[in-house]
Amino acid sequence: MTESYSIPDSNLLIEEEIKHSRFISFLFHCPDQDVMKLTLTNMKQEYPGASHYCYAFIAGEPNEMVNIGSSDDGEPGGSAGRPMLASLQGANVGEIGAIVIRYFGGTKLGVGGLMRAYSSGIKQGISQLSLRTKYIRYPITLECSYAQLVDVEYLVALHDGVILAKAFSDKVDIRFELAKDALADFNTHLATMTQGTLQVKFTV
Incomplete structure (x- = not known):
């Protein structure tokens, strides 16, 4: 199992015109499905009146197979959401969402053309996307005195932990x-701060 993976560090917008249709591809950090829904709502408000608002997301590690999804939003089945998701899965990036907004320009692209059009902006965007590393964290339970609490909280923050x-x-x-x-480093600091009275281990 991988202990870390890349996630988006910022949002990215790519705009293209393909056979008179306007395609706006938006890539963003998507740690869960609620963020996907909220971002889709915001994009519909920001770009009103579009013909389609297609999306895909991976809400977890890059190889996540459960918290993923896509939508063709009225385009022919398999012509938008699925190729968008495939582009995300091929990028080896986790917690990523993509929304592609289409303003129809009057020329039909066919299923093959739509598949290329809906994945085009995502592929371009992924190569330009700013990424950061996310480390997988594991649970720990620690009992300490009130006097030690501030030091323990400081150590958790110092080691990029989450209380x-x-x-x-x-x-x-x-x-x-x-x-x-x-x-290991956390326990070294903890032993120094507590005169060796406290040590921790993972509860899984």
Whole structure:
């Protein structure tokens, strides 16, 4: 299993005219399906009156097979969403969404022409897209004193971890996530800060 993968670091817009039709391809970071829906709503408001708003997304790792989807939005079946998704899958980029907006120019392109047109802007965009690395994080549970809490929170942030929850009783129970590569260094810092009283391990 891969421990990291590339995701979009910014949005990108590519605009083309193909046989009098205007194609606007928008690539963006898409960590879940809600972001896909919201972005599609926003693009419909920004580009009103278009003939079609086709989309594809991979809401997870590049080889994700569950949280993926596509839509032809009225174009002939398989002529838009599927080739768009195939272009995303071939890019080896995760958490990525694409919306292609078409303003029909009067000339029919045929299924083959549509497949090429709907994937054209995505292929161009992927080669220009700014990317960053996402590290897969794993859960950890840690019990510490109130006095140690600030130091532990600082260490989690320092190692690019994410705190999920905190429960307060006579002690503090912290649930957080950390990348595998960060664990050894995290424990070294934790031992130094707590005089060796605390160490952590993954709960999976």
